[in-house]
Amino acid sequence: MSPGEAPPVEQHSEDPPAYPFWGYEDVGIFVGMILPAVIVSVLVMLGLGKLWPAVFKLPSIESLGGQLLIYLLLFGGLRQLFVIRYDEPLFASLRWTFPFPGIWAAILGGPLLAISVGTIGMLLNAPVVRNPFDGMMQARWEIALVGVFAVILGPLAEELVFRGFVLPILARSVGPIIGVAVTALAFALLHGPQYSWSWQHILLVGSAGGVFGWIRLRTGSTFAAFLTHATYNMTFFAAFLLQNRNAFPEAI
DSSP: OOTTOOOOOOOOOOOOOOSSOOOHHHHHHHHHHHHHHHHHHHHHHHHHHHHOHHHHTSHHHHHHHHHHHHHHHHHHHHHHHHHHHHOOOHHHHTTOOSSOTTHHHHHHHHHHHHHHHHHHHHHTTOOOOOOTTTTSOSSHHHHHHHHHIIIIIHHHHHIIIIIIIIHHHHHHHHOHHHHHHHHHHHHHHHTTGGGTTOHHHHHHHHHHHHHHHHHHHHHSOHHHHHHHHHHHHHHHHHHHHHHTTTTSTTTO
């Protein structure tokens, strides 16, 4: 270095933030959003029902439209939470990545899991419960609408929350096995009312949730868990339509 020349400046690359960069406080904030989102959704659907009763009083529109609004409010709030607190994008942070290793295994795993769960349910003598979509599928467009929610929107929302948002925190703090088990249990309890709190169904749904969690950690992609969940639901939905085709012949 010649006299008078400034010494070179050392370059230090910033270490990437630890993953996940969010914590339990953020989970608490998200949980706190649920009740306001439900209240807003109910009020909006009541208002729309008074303005356009011919449309928004249909069971399919009233129920699924309210559910869609809850999804939009919750994930809009979660996106703002990530942007305001961490200046990070939502989907990339939740590892909504594609492609991922083992894509065909994730796709084909859904139907295989559904067949396995159905078989075990028969062995456990799981009671037959009323499907929550009964009364919503009187026309082809209603069947299509229910199918979109059952196969795409429901799995999308559930995987982003349970396997994208909550599981990484638990895996970091209590380990992957307990993390997968806890999220699977929460996932099963969420579906408890749908199955009249049948222990057989809760056990089966929790087992499926454990598989979705394992896939999320194995592939590193929440999208992989979504694909398995979507094809799992698609298998059950197709079986439901086939078993009940005489109940709505005109719709099919």
